[in-house]
Amino acid sequence: MSTPVAEKKEKLSVPFDYNKYLRPNKLPHIWCPGCGHGIVLKAMLRAIDKAGLDKNNIALVSGIGCSSRTPGYVDFNTLHTLHGRALPFATGIKLAKPEMKVIVVTGDGDALAIGGNHFIHACRRNIDITVLVFTNATYGMTGGQYSPTTPLESIATTSRYGNIEPPFDTCEMAKASGATFVARGTAYHTIELEKTIHEAITHKGTSVVDIIDACPTYFGRANKFKSATQMMEEIEKDGTVNVKQAASLPPEKLAGKMLRGVLHKVERPEYCEKYETLIMEKANAKK
Amino acid sequence: MTESAAKKLPRIVVNEKLCKGCSICVDFCPTDVLEMKGSIAAVKNLEACTRCQLCDLRCPDFAIQVFD
Amino acid sequence: MAEKKKKLLQGNEACVEGALYAGCRFYAGYPITPSTEIMEGMSVRLPKLGGKFIQMEDEIGGIAAALGGSLAGLKSMTATSGPGFSLKQECIGYACLTEIPLVIVDVMRGGPSTGYPTGPSQSDIMQAKWGTHGDHPVIALTPSTVPEILTETIRAFNLAEQFRTPVMVLYDEILGHMREPVTIPNPGEFAVEDRAKPEVKPEDYYPYDDKFLIAPLAPFGSGYRFHVTGLNHKQDGFPTNDSKVIRENNLRIMRKVDINRETIWKNEEVMLDDAEVVIFTVGSTARSARFAVNELRKVGVKAGLLRPLTIWPFPDRAVAEISSRVKAIIVPELNLGQMTLEVERVAKGRCAVEGLYRVDGEPITPSQIFHEVRKYL
Numbered sequence: 001m002s003t004p005v006a007e008k009k010e011k012l013s014v015p016f017d018y019n020k021y022l023r024p025n026k027l028p029h030i031w032c033p034g035c036g037h038g039i040v041l042k043a044m045l046r047a048i049d050k051a052g053l054d055k056n057n058i059a060l061v062s063g064i065g066c067s068s069r070t071p072g073y074v075d076f077n078t079l080h081t082l083h084g085r086a087l088p089f090a091t092g093i094k095l096a097k098p099e100m101k102v103i104v105v106t107g108d109g110d111a112l113a114i115g116g117n118h119f120i121h122a123c124r125r126n127i128d129i130t131v132l133v134f135t136n137a138t139y140g141m142t143g144g145q146y147s148p149t150t151p152l153e154s155i156a157t158t159s160r161y162g163n164i165e166p167p168f169d170t171c172e173m174a175k176a177s178g179a180t181f182v183a184r185g186t187a188y189h190t191i192e193l194e195k196t197i198h199e200a201i202t203h204k205g206t207s208v209v210d211i212i213d214a215c216p217t218y219f220g221r222a223n224k225f226k227s228a229t230q231m232m233e234e235i236e237k238d239g240t241v242n243v244k245q246a247a248s249l250p251p252e253k254l255a256g257k258m259l260r261g262v263l264h265k266v267e268r269p270e271y272c273e274k275y276e277t278l279i280m281e282k283a284n285a286k287k
Numbered sequence: 288m289t290e291s292a293a294k295k296l297p298r299i300v301v302n303e304k305l306c307k308g309c310s311i312c313v314d315f316c317p318t319d320v321l322e323m324k325g326s327i328a329a330v331k332n333l334e335a336c337t338r339c340q341l342c343d344l345r346c347p348d349f350a351i352q353v354f355d
Numbered sequence: 356m357a358e359k360k361k362k363l364l365q366g367n368e369a370c371v372e373g374a375l376y377a378g379c380r381f382y383a384g385y386p387i388t389p390s391t392e393i394m395e396g397m398s399v400r401l402p403k404l405g406g407k408f409i410q411m412e413d414e415i416g417g418i419a420a421a422l423g424g425s426l427a428g429l430k431s432m433t434a435t436s437g438p439g440f441s442l443k444q445e446c447i448g449y450a451c452l453t454e455i456p457l458v459i460v461d462v463m464r465g466g467p468s469t470g471y472p473t474g475p476s477q478s479d480i481m482q483a484k485w486g487t488h489g490d491h492p493v494i495a496l497t498p499s500t501v502p503e504i505l506t507e508t509i510r511a512f513n514l515a516e517q518f519r520t521p522v523m524v525l526y527d528e529i530l531g532h533m534r535e536p537v538t539i540p541n542p543g544e545f546a547v548e549d550r551a552k553p554e555v556k557p558e559d560y561y562p563y564d565d566k567f568l569i570a571p572l573a574p575f576g577s578g579y580r581f582h583v584t585g586l587n588h589k590q591d592g593f594p595t596n597d598s599k600v601i602r603e604n605n606l607r608i609m610r611k612v613d614i615n616r617e618t619i620w621k622n623e624e625v626m627l628d629d630a631e632v633v634i635f636t637v638g639s640t641a642r643s644a645r646f647a648v649n650e651l652r653k654v655g656v657k658a659g660l661l662r663p664l665t666i667w668p669f670p671d672r673a674v675a676e677i678s679s680r681v682k683a684i685i686v687p688e689l690n691l692g693q694m695t696l697e698v699e700r701v702a703k704g705r706c707a708v709e710g711l712y713r714v715d716g717e718p719i720t721p722s723q724i725f726h727e728v729r730k731y732l
Contacts, residue, residue, distance in 0.1 A: 015343055015352040023582075026593070027305055027349055034309035038347030056578045061423075072582055072593060077575040079426065080584035081419065082449055088383075088416035092423020092431075093575055095407045096381055100427070100576045121412035190344045216309075229314035232345075275407065282402040 021045045021055070026073045030066070034220075034228025036187035036213025036236075037067050037134055043190050044105075044132065045074070047197035059102045061090040063110035065141050066215075067134035070105040084115030087122045090129050098272040102128070103201065108135040108149040112168055116148070123177035126205045127271040132197065133170055133208065136215035144218025155222040174208040175264045181207035182264035187214065188236035189260065199262060205270045212236050212258065297338050298354040299330050305350035312342035312351050360539040366530040367434075369501045369537050370460055371396035373508030374432050376540060378547055379458070380406035381424030381431040384417040385439060388472040389528040390462035393434040414442035418459065422446060425455050426583065428574025430512055430549075434460035436528075438469060440479055441486065447521055448487030449585045451608060454563070454572070456515040456550055458508070460524045462531040463638075463689075465716050474716025475528040477638055478690035483523050484667050490605065492612035494619055495523040495667035497637035501535035506545065507664060513548035514619060518611055519569050525666065527689060529639035529718060553579060561590040563604070568611050612668060621664040622673050626652065630659030632728050633677050635698055636687045637666055640719050644687060647724035658728050669697050678702035683731040687711040687719045707731065 022045075031037045048058065058076040062068035064083035071078035077100075081089045086104045094102040104111075111119050111133045122129060138156065139145040146156035146163045149170065153162040174182045181203040185193035193211065200207035214220060214231035225231045243261040246254055299320070308326030318335040321328055321342060328342075328351060336353065343352045364372065370393050374382075382397040394410065401408040407424060411417045418433045425431035435443060440461045450457050463479045465471030479486075483495045494514050498507040508524055515522040551571035553560050562581045564570040570590075573579035586594040587601040595601065612619065625648055627633060632651075634644040641662045651658035661677055661684075663670045674697075678684060683706055686695040695710035702708050711727045713719050 015340065015354060018349055022349070028307065029348070031347065033307035033348075034311060035347055038349065039345055042344070042346075042349070055580060057576060059427075059575050072584070075580055077580055078582045079423075079575075080582070080586070082445055082585055085415060085419045085446070088411060088419035089423040089426075091409065091411070091416075092381070092383060092420035092425075093427045094423075095409055095420070096424040096427035096429045096431075097574075097576050117412050118416055121416070187347075188345070227314070228309050229311055232311070275402075279402045279405055283405055285403075 016046055016049070018042060018045055021048065021074050023073055023075050029073055030069055032217040034214065034216040035066070036136065036228075036232070037070065039187040039190055040132070040134055040193065040211050040213055041070055041073065043194040044197050046194045047201060050194070050198050051201055053101050053201070057100055059090070059093050059100050060105060061086045061093065061102065062105045063107070063115060065107040065110045065139070067105055067107040068110055084110055084113070084118065086110065087115060087118040087129070087131070091122060091127055094127055094129055095272055095275065098128070098276065101201065102130070104129055104131045106131065106133055108133055108137065108170070109139050109147040112148040112170060112173070120173065120177040123174050123179035123206050123208065125271040126178055126180050126268050128204055128206070130201045130207045131209070133210050135170065135210055135212050136219060137167070138215040138219040140215050140218055144222060154219070156219070157222070170210040171208070171263050178206070179208045179264070180205035180266050180268050181262070183208070183262045184210045184212070184240070184258060184260050186212040186236035186240055186260065188232040192242070192260065196262065203265070205268060212240065294334070296333050297336050299333065299336065299342070300352050300354065301328050301330070302350045303327050305348045307348050307350070309347065311345050311347065315341050315345055317341065359541065362537055362539060363534050364501055364537045365392060365532055365534050366501045366504045366526060367392035367462065367532070368396055369505040370434070370508050370524070371400060372537070372539055373505035374458065374512065375400055375404065376505070376545065376547070377430065377509040377512035378549070379430045379432045379512060380404065381421060381429035382407070382433065383409045383411050383420035383424065383431070384433045384435065385411055385414045387414070387436045387439040389464055389531045390434045390436045390460060392531070393460060414439040415446060418443040418446040418457070421457055422450055422455050425457050426575050428577070430456070430516065432458040432460065434462065436462045436464045436472070437466045437476070437479060440482060444482075444486040448489055448491060450521040451487070451491035452585055453583050454519040454569075454608065456519055456572070457521045458511045458515050458524065459521055460508070463525060463527045465714065471716045473528065475639060475718060476689045476714070477527055477640065478693065478714070479525060480666060480688070480690065480693040483525055490609065492520055492609050493523070493667040494518065494520060494612060494665070495525050497525050497664055497666045499526075499530065499638050499641040499662065501530065501533060502537045503664070504530060505537055509545050509547070513546065516548050516550040517569070518615070519550065519572055520608070520612065525638070527638045562592045563588065563590045565590045568607065616668045619665055619668060620670050620673070622670055623660070623662040623664065625660035625662070627659040627661060627677065629657050631657040631681055632683050632685060632731050633659045633661050633681050634685045634687065634724060634728070635661045635674065635694065637663060637694070640687050640689060643719050643721045644724055646721035647728065650721060650725055651728055656728060656732055666694070669701070671701050674698055674701040678705040681706050683707035683709060685709050685711060685724065685727055685731070687724055687727070689713055689719065
């Protein structure tokens, strides 16, 4: 098994103390053996630590699904909402208390199918919320149906003859909708992911990170993957290329590969700041 | 775990209550330090460990860490 | 004391005044006829008070954001009408189970479906009670004048905050758009209740503490880090499969409203003492009924009016008491018999119960009620 150069460079001298952010007695988590969600959660906790955020000041909001169980394990202000609705709940919290750091953890089905409308409009507003989309191309909680990111031809319990619906490109959609920070990472590239999430949570405005991770139990089994490791190798490592490396690669080497890294980053006025300005003007104005 | 007097070996701690036996750590270890014992990850060749921490980084279950 | 301000207000504008008086500082919603003037009003007024307003991308987003605002500590409201009320139902259930205070105003219009957006209706009475799945407590208020929309909106906020539950204000399109003189209350004139805040240290805090029937709710970001989920949960807020805990929690959220029914109930009783026929109705229909009762008295008919301002929990005691001493209860309503079912349930055959329905987008007139009552004498 090969290890990419980027990963080797980042040797840690001491193991990271995850317990600083976890809730005692909530582990083991509910995720299946080999599920990438735990890897993503760990990268998120390291990124939060690096950003030096105060636990009291973080709201972690989710919808419904496997990845949406994340908030239960971490010691922040945590809100497990309804299917697809993490973003509007998060929007309410952020607007009511702009001083809070609001992070949404959501699955691809949660964010892009049932919650798709909320997703594009949160991006459009450029409200200062980080959206981490755990993309495993599967509805895992309900047993492996195809999702809005399931590749064509893939087998799911509701596409036994191969998926005939083309998938979304989450990052293109986020960018087109107005998100000011758009990136992609994978569970395989865990240190790169940590850096990307760190950059996302320190960005002012709507930041979206599409995180490719594996569902070995449903997607893997149905599509003849032998192990979580094989999925990480083939889908996450071989199926993606870092956007900086991509610049020097010929088109044929990029065919069928998703780009990783920061794909889009611009400055644009943030929603809550604009609203605070409005309040200052109107509250001070003579009636 | 015991420490070698000659060479300071790392300490690899597997939390058996949290390990779900996915074997990701075993598969990705660049120096073949780990093995599966039944459905739990275990250390088979501590001397080869380079402290790269990849087992920890890719463990989905908070089940393995490498200490100096 | 400041000079009282009298204004000619539309019902929806009075709702805004009531909400702001009660301390509402967060509004999220989606435009829908005939409730839109509420959100328009809030969009103008809230920024001036340092409050927050947001127009969301859909009805579900409206109530979800309002719940987020409430959880962050601001008194929150959303408003809607029939089809929008249907879309909000899942979040209403979420608010019931997670016990997040919220006021939901439903300006009722003709249905089903898109129906008659500019026509009045009272056809969301049952949707308010049964619209979301699962058993859950419901508090719903039914003003019948523009000044009452103001005062009942204040009461809705007080009940939501006291009981940690969503409270609905239901009124029909006629009330939403009619104008009446309204006296804007001075500060202190009406009680304003705030939700209980925890008195324990963060490490000892449970958002659904067993020690309380209604536990204090700490706002997000106040140092009390806790978990909220729409799954059945334990007192610490985390999900549980323990059937005993699930049962106790489901019963407790019902009980917190049920045992306090006496303080939530509010009825107006008009000439009931000697009444032989009583009209039971709410909202704009109660205005016709009041007129009809006066006309009936003029011709010697002993008619009375029982008008609940709290329709949920249903005024069982008042209806039971009346049913045991009158010939008939007439239930005029702008639907095909929603409240009538409840009156029949409570009356248990002790008197005749007759509905008088209208679903053509027109109000029930005093003369319709007048003639219906005379049938029973």
